Amino acid sequence: MSGIMGYFYNLVVFPGGLFALAVGMFFAGIDRKIYARMQRRVGPPIYQPIIDLIKLMHKETLIPRTSNQKAFRLAPLAGFAGMLVLVTCIPVPGVFQGIGQLDNLLLILYILAIPAIALMVGASSSGSPFGAVGVSREMVMTIAYEVPLIIVILTIGIKAGNASGVLADFSLKSIISLQKETGSILSDITMVPAFIAFLCCIPGTLGAVPFDIPEAETEIAEGPILEYSGISLGLFKLTGWLKMFAVSALATVLFYPVPYGSHWLLSVFLFILKCLFTILISVTLVRATMARMRIDQAYKFYLRIPTGLALLSLVLTIFHVHV
Amino acid sequence: MSSYKIPIGPIHVVLEEPIYFQLEMEGETVRGVDIRSGHVHRGIEFLAMQKNIYQNITLVERVCSLCSNNHPFTYCMAMERIGRIKIPERAEFLRVIADEIKRIASHLFNTAILAHIIGFDSLFMLVMELREKIQDVKESTYGNRMNIAANCIGGVRYDISSEQAGFILNSLQAMKKPLEEITKIYLHNGSVRRRIEGIGVLTKDKAVEYGVVGPVARGSGIAYDVRADCPYAAYNQLSFDVITENTGDIKARAVVRIREIVESISLVEQCLKALPEGPTCLDYMPMIPGGQAIAKSEAPRGELMYYARTNGSDIPERLKWRVPTYPNWEALKIMLAGCKLADVPVIIGSIDPCVSCTER
Amino acid sequence: MSKSAVMKGFEDKLLFGLGNGYTLTWETYADGASSGWCKLNRASDLVIVAGYIAELKGRVMAITPMINEDKDMSKCFEIDYHFFFEGVDLTVSVLVPESKGEIESITPILKSADWHEREMQEFYNVSVKGHPNPKKLLLDGNNNFDENTMIPLSEAMNGSSSTALWEKVLGSKNGGRM
Amino acid sequence: MSSFLKIILQNLIKGPSTEKYPFGDTFEPAGLRGKLRFNAEACIACGTCEHVCAGGAIRITEAEDCSGLNMVIWHNSCCYCGLCQFFCPTKAIRHTIDYHTAHKQEDKFNYAERGFIKTVPCSRCGKQIVPAAQELLEQAGNSSDEIKDLLSMCEKCRQKETVIRGALRNV
Amino acid sequence: MRNVMKNIVQKSPWIYRINAGSCNGCDVEMATAALIPRYDVERLGCKYCGSPKHADIVLISGPVTEVVKDKVLRVFNEIPYPKVVVAVGICPISGGVFRDSYAARNTLDSLIQVDVNVPGCPPRPQAIIDGIAKALEIWKTML
Incomplete structure (x- = not known):
C-alpha cells in the first residue's frame, strides 16, 4: 500500500487508530487491574475501558451555559486528532517504518503537547473555577516535564547524530537503525540516567499520581474535565489512552527497540510487551506507592531530579562523542 | 498575580460532609478563608426537647456517627448525675470498652482519609482494611458498624461473653503489627511527609487562645485529655499515656491519633482483663427527677460536653452539647493562612472536622 | 492547686467583686467531678465574672440559652455560661427579659465564646452587644429560615410530615410485604 | 516510596481480600441488628416500644372492628438502635440478622413489619x-x-x- | 443488538455521592463500600467520580436539610441522563429521627424522583451494594 491510501491505513488502522486505541485501552485495563491487585482488590475486568467508552457514548452531553460553546465542543476533538497523528508518527520496530519525515522526535514532542493544550482550551472555556485552577496547574506541569524531556531527546539525538555523522539526528528511523547495529541504547551506562528521567516524565505526561495535580480529585474535583460529560468526556478518555500508548511506545523506540522478532506478528507482540513493561514500572507501580505532590513540589522535582539526570546523560554523551 | 475566589463545597468529593469554603486565592496561595456552615443543621437540639429521655439516647447518637458512642455516653452520664444513679461497675468498664473501640475506628478513619486526601490511595486502603477489623468487632459485639448503641441510662445495653472477649482480643492483637507499619509510613515515608510536615501549623500559644481540644490541642503540645484530667467511668482504674507532640503541624496531629490508637488498644485489653462480674444495667426503667448537670467526656475529636436540665417529666427541659470540633473550627483560619490550595483539604482533614457534630 | 482551693479562691473573688449580687453552690458527684452553679442577679455582672475566668486562663465550654420565667413570671431568656478553669466546671446563669433581648458580649475577654454567642444570637434572637464578628453562624444566607429559628418553630411544630408519611404506611396494607 | 514497595509486593503475593458478596458469602455476625421481627403472640401491648422509638417507626393502632390492635413497624423509619428490643418486657420485638434492606421506591410504604395483637x-x-x-x-x-x-x-x-x-x- | 448494548453498558456505572446533611454514618459506609478492598465495587465496573457530570448512579444520604436542599437539587440537575437515584439510610427516605425537625422538612422523594431505597442506620456496605445492584436493574431499563 502506498500513497494516500497507505497514509489513511496508517492513520486509521495500524499503527495509529484502531491498533493504538486497542493497545491503549488494553494498557489502561491492565494498569487498573494490577493497581487494584497491589491494593488487594479484585479490580475491574481488563476490558473495562471499552465498556466505559460505550457507556459514555450513551450518556447525555451537558454543555455548561457559561461556557464558550464552540471551544468547549471542539477541544476534545482537537486533542484526539492531535494524538491520532502522533501515534501514526511512531514507528513499530521491525514492522512499520514511520511515515516519511514525520518520524522526527522534535515534531513528536510538539504534537505531544497538543492534548494538554486542548485540555487547557476546553477547561478554560468551561467557565468553572476548578477548570481555571486545573489549567494553570496543567500549564506548570507541561513546562516542568518538557524540560527534562527535551534534554533526553537532545541526548539521544546527539548519540544518533554521531553514528550518522551529523551534529544531531532526530529521526526515529535512524535511532532504531543505530540501536539495531550497536544494541539497545540502554546498554550504554551513560544513558541510564536519561532513561530514568524519561520514566519520570511519563506519569507527568499522562497525568497519573503523583503528578495528577491538574486533575486532583480531592482538591479541585477532576479540574479540567469537571464540566465534561458524555461523549466529550469519552474523547478525553480516548486521548488519554492513546497518549498512554504513544508515550510508552516512544520510550520503547528510544531506549529498547531491539530485539524485535523476525516475523511481524512476533515483533508487534514484543513491542506491546515492552510498552506494557514501561507503563507498569513508570505508572502503575509509582501511583501505587506514592502520594500526590503539590504543584510547586512537582515543579521543583522535575527541575531537579529528572532534569539533573538528563543533563548528566547529556554531558556524558557530549563528552563521549566529542572528546 | 490577581486574586480570585474558589468555592470548595458545599457538595465536594473531598469533604465527607457539606460545608462551604470560599477561598480567596492568589495563584496557588490562599489569602483568605470564608467558612459558611449550616448545611448539616438538623435542629437536633430542638428535637431533643421534643423527644423523651429514652428516645434522646438514640437521637444524640445520630448527631454524628463517627463519635457516635460518646454522645449517648455523655448524655447518659449527665442524666445519671441528675438522677444520682450509680451504675453497676461492670457497666463502667463496658462503657470504656465501647468508647475505646469507637475511638480506634474513628482515628483509623481519619488516618485513612488523610492518605486519601493527599492522593495516596494504596495507603488509604491499607488503613481502611485495618479498620475493617475493628468494624467487625463492633458489628459482632454491638450489632452495627457505626451506631453501636451501647449505652442506656443506668448502664449499658450489651454484655461481653468470654468468646466475644476472645474475639476482641484476637482482633486487637492482629491489629498491632500493621499499626506499627502504618506508624512508620506516616513518620518516615518521604512521599507522605512531603505533604504533611510543617504545614498547617498551630502553635501552642494560639492553641490555648482558641481553646482547641482533642488531638488538635495535643498535637500542639497541650496535654489536655478529659480521660486523664477529669476521669469518668472506669478511667481512673486504668493506666494510659496522654500522647502529645510539639510541632503542631498536620503530621503531629496524625501521629497523635495513631499513637492514641495504640493506647486505646491497651485500654481495651486492660478493661477486658479487669472486667468485674455483675449486672450491666439497672433492672428498671429509670425516672429522672428535675435538676441540671454537666457531663464531659473525651470523644475521638476531643472534649465533649453535655448540659442537661430536666423538670421531672420524661421530656428534658433543655439539652445542650458542645462538640469538640466547635472550638477547633475557628483555629482553622490560623492554620490555613498563607497555605497552598492543595494543602487546604489536608489541613481541614487534619483537624478531623465533624461538621454534623458542629452544626447539629 | 487542689480543686477545693481553686473553688475557694474563686468564691472569694466573686464575693469581693459582686458582693451579694450572686448565689453560688457547688456540687460534687460520685466520680469526683464537681460543678459549680452560680446565679447572677444582674446580667451586666457577667463581664466581671468572665474577666475572672480569663485571669484563671479558663475558657467557655458552651453557652446555653433557654426560655424561662423570672420571679415576676414574665417570659425571659435564661442564659447559662458554662466555664471551665483548672479542672472545675462553673455554670453562670443570667436572666435577660425577653422584651430587652440583649446581653453584653464576652468574646473580647474570652475568645472561646465567639461561636457560642453568634449561635445564641441566631437561634434565640438574643442580640450580643459588642461582638467583634456578629455574622450569622449556621443559617447564613439561607432564606428557608425565619429570623429566629428556635422560638417560633418550637411553638408552631405539629409533626405534620410524620403524620402524612404514616398515613401512607398504614394505608398500604395490600402490599403484604413484611 | 521504597518503604511502601514492600507492602505492595506483599499485597500482590497475598492476593485480593475482597469478599465474594453479592455473588457469595459475607461476614454475618450473630449479634447483627437487622430488620425488626415482631411476634404478636408474645406482645402484651404495653406500648413501651412505641414510647422509646426515636425514629417513630412503631405504631400501635386499634383495629377498625375492635377485635385487636394493629402493630406496624416501618423499616424505612427504623433507626436500628435496638431500644425497643432492649426495653420490651417479653422480647416480642427483636432484631433479626437480615440486613438486605434495599428495595425499590414502589415498595417504600409497604416495606413494613405488621402484626395483629388479638384482644x-x-x-x-x-x-x-x-x-x-x-x-x-x-x-x-x-x-x-x-x-x-x-x-x-x-x-x-x-x-x-x-x-x-x-x-x-x-x- | 440493543440488548447486548444494554448488557455491556450496565457494567460501567459510575457512582457519585451527595451528602444531604447526613450524620456521616451512611457517608462513611458508602465510601467504605465503594473504595476499600473488602467490598471493592470496582470489580462490578463501578467507579467513584468527582464530578456530578460523570455520574450514572447517585447515592444520596442525609435528611435533606433546609440549607443544603437547594444545593443538592442544583448538583442533582447537573447529572446527565440517564441517572438512577439511591437513597441511602433512613433519613432521606422518611426523615428518620430528624423527621419532625424544622430544619429537615422534606423527604428526598418529595423533591426528586428516587428509584431505590436502602434503609438502615447506617445500612451495611453489603446492603449498599445490594442497592447499587437494584439501581443497575432500573438503569438498564432507562438506556
Whole structure:
C-alpha cells in the first residue's frame, strides 16, 4: 500500500487508530487491574475501558451555559486528532517504518503537547473555577516535564547524530537503525540516567499520581474535565489512552527497540510487551506507592531530579562523542 | 498575580460532609478563608426537647456517627448525675470498652482519609482494611458498624461473653503489627511527609487562645485529655499515656491519633482483663427527677460536653452539647493562612472536622 | 492547686467583686467531678465574672440559652455560661427579659465564646452587644429560615410530615410485604 | 516510596481480600441488628416500644372492628438502635440478622413489619383486653392457675376479684 | 443488538455521592463500600467520580436539610441522563429521627424522583451494594 491510501491505513488502522486505541485501552485495563491487585482488590475486568467508552457514548452531553460553546465542543476533538497523528508518527520496530519525515522526535514532542493544550482550551472555556485552577496547574506541569524531556531527546539525538555523522539526528528511523547495529541504547551506562528521567516524565505526561495535580480529585474535583460529560468526556478518555500508548511506545523506540522478532506478528507482540513493561514500572507501580505532590513540589522535582539526570546523560554523551 | 475566589463545597468529593469554603486565592496561595456552615443543621437540639429521655439516647447518637458512642455516653452520664444513679461497675468498664473501640475506628478513619486526601490511595486502603477489623468487632459485639448503641441510662445495653472477649482480643492483637507499619509510613515515608510536615501549623500559644481540644490541642503540645484530667467511668482504674507532640503541624496531629490508637488498644485489653462480674444495667426503667448537670467526656475529636436540665417529666427541659470540633473550627483560619490550595483539604482533614457534630 | 482551693479562691473573688449580687453552690458527684452553679442577679455582672475566668486562663465550654420565667413570671431568656478553669466546671446563669433581648458580649475577654454567642444570637434572637464578628453562624444566607429559628418553630411544630408519611404506611396494607 | 514497595509486593503475593458478596458469602455476625421481627403472640401491648422509638417507626393502632390492635413497624423509619428490643418486657420485638434492606421506591410504604395483637373479652365483664403473654408469666416465674384466672380479666374486674379473694382468705 | 448494548453498558456505572446533611454514618459506609478492598465495587465496573457530570448512579444520604436542599437539587440537575437515584439510610427516605425537625422538612422523594431505597442506620456496605445492584436493574431499563 502506498500513497494516500497507505497514509489513511496508517492513520486509521495500524499503527495509529484502531491498533493504538486497542493497545491503549488494553494498557489502561491492565494498569487498573494490577493497581487494584497491589491494593488487594479484585479490580475491574481488563476490558473495562471499552465498556466505559460505550457507556459514555450513551450518556447525555451537558454543555455548561457559561461556557464558550464552540471551544468547549471542539477541544476534545482537537486533542484526539492531535494524538491520532502522533501515534501514526511512531514507528513499530521491525514492522512499520514511520511515515516519511514525520518520524522526527522534535515534531513528536510538539504534537505531544497538543492534548494538554486542548485540555487547557476546553477547561478554560468551561467557565468553572476548578477548570481555571486545573489549567494553570496543567500549564506548570507541561513546562516542568518538557524540560527534562527535551534534554533526553537532545541526548539521544546527539548519540544518533554521531553514528550518522551529523551534529544531531532526530529521526526515529535512524535511532532504531543505530540501536539495531550497536544494541539497545540502554546498554550504554551513560544513558541510564536519561532513561530514568524519561520514566519520570511519563506519569507527568499522562497525568497519573503523583503528578495528577491538574486533575486532583480531592482538591479541585477532576479540574479540567469537571464540566465534561458524555461523549466529550469519552474523547478525553480516548486521548488519554492513546497518549498512554504513544508515550510508552516512544520510550520503547528510544531506549529498547531491539530485539524485535523476525516475523511481524512476533515483533508487534514484543513491542506491546515492552510498552506494557514501561507503563507498569513508570505508572502503575509509582501511583501505587506514592502520594500526590503539590504543584510547586512537582515543579521543583522535575527541575531537579529528572532534569539533573538528563543533563548528566547529556554531558556524558557530549563528552563521549566529542572528546 | 490577581486574586480570585474558589468555592470548595458545599457538595465536594473531598469533604465527607457539606460545608462551604470560599477561598480567596492568589495563584496557588490562599489569602483568605470564608467558612459558611449550616448545611448539616438538623435542629437536633430542638428535637431533643421534643423527644423523651429514652428516645434522646438514640437521637444524640445520630448527631454524628463517627463519635457516635460518646454522645449517648455523655448524655447518659449527665442524666445519671441528675438522677444520682450509680451504675453497676461492670457497666463502667463496658462503657470504656465501647468508647475505646469507637475511638480506634474513628482515628483509623481519619488516618485513612488523610492518605486519601493527599492522593495516596494504596495507603488509604491499607488503613481502611485495618479498620475493617475493628468494624467487625463492633458489628459482632454491638450489632452495627457505626451506631453501636451501647449505652442506656443506668448502664449499658450489651454484655461481653468470654468468646466475644476472645474475639476482641484476637482482633486487637492482629491489629498491632500493621499499626506499627502504618506508624512508620506516616513518620518516615518521604512521599507522605512531603505533604504533611510543617504545614498547617498551630502553635501552642494560639492553641490555648482558641481553646482547641482533642488531638488538635495535643498535637500542639497541650496535654489536655478529659480521660486523664477529669476521669469518668472506669478511667481512673486504668493506666494510659496522654500522647502529645510539639510541632503542631498536620503530621503531629496524625501521629497523635495513631499513637492514641495504640493506647486505646491497651485500654481495651486492660478493661477486658479487669472486667468485674455483675449486672450491666439497672433492672428498671429509670425516672429522672428535675435538676441540671454537666457531663464531659473525651470523644475521638476531643472534649465533649453535655448540659442537661430536666423538670421531672420524661421530656428534658433543655439539652445542650458542645462538640469538640466547635472550638477547633475557628483555629482553622490560623492554620490555613498563607497555605497552598492543595494543602487546604489536608489541613481541614487534619483537624478531623465533624461538621454534623458542629452544626447539629 | 487542689480543686477545693481553686473553688475557694474563686468564691472569694466573686464575693469581693459582686458582693451579694450572686448565689453560688457547688456540687460534687460520685466520680469526683464537681460543678459549680452560680446565679447572677444582674446580667451586666457577667463581664466581671468572665474577666475572672480569663485571669484563671479558663475558657467557655458552651453557652446555653433557654426560655424561662423570672420571679415576676414574665417570659425571659435564661442564659447559662458554662466555664471551665483548672479542672472545675462553673455554670453562670443570667436572666435577660425577653422584651430587652440583649446581653453584653464576652468574646473580647474570652475568645472561646465567639461561636457560642453568634449561635445564641441566631437561634434565640438574643442580640450580643459588642461582638467583634456578629455574622450569622449556621443559617447564613439561607432564606428557608425565619429570623429566629428556635422560638417560633418550637411553638408552631405539629409533626405534620410524620403524620402524612404514616398515613401512607398504614394505608398500604395490600402490599403484604413484611 | 521504597518503604511502601514492600507492602505492595506483599499485597500482590497475598492476593485480593475482597469478599465474594453479592455473588457469595459475607461476614454475618450473630449479634447483627437487622430488620425488626415482631411476634404478636408474645406482645402484651404495653406500648413501651412505641414510647422509646426515636425514629417513630412503631405504631400501635386499634383495629377498625375492635377485635385487636394493629402493630406496624416501618423499616424505612427504623433507626436500628435496638431500644425497643432492649426495653420490651417479653422480647416480642427483636432484631433479626437480615440486613438486605434495599428495595425499590414502589415498595417504600409497604416495606413494613405488621402484626395483629388479638384482644379477648374479659372473662367477667366482656370488655376487650390484651391477654397476658406466656413469656411474661415465665418471666414473673409464676404461672399458677390462680394468677392465670386473674389475667383473663380486665383491669377493673381484676381489682374487684383481688379484693374479693383477699376478703375470702381473711374469712 | 440493543440488548447486548444494554448488557455491556450496565457494567460501567459510575457512582457519585451527595451528602444531604447526613450524620456521616451512611457517608462513611458508602465510601467504605465503594473504595476499600473488602467490598471493592470496582470489580462490578463501578467507579467513584468527582464530578456530578460523570455520574450514572447517585447515592444520596442525609435528611435533606433546609440549607443544603437547594444545593443538592442544583448538583442533582447537573447529572446527565440517564441517572438512577439511591437513597441511602433512613433519613432521606422518611426523615428518620430528624423527621419532625424544622430544619429537615422534606423527604428526598418529595423533591426528586428516587428509584431505590436502602434503609438502615447506617445500612451495611453489603446492603449498599445490594442497592447499587437494584439501581443497575432500573438503569438498564432507562438506556
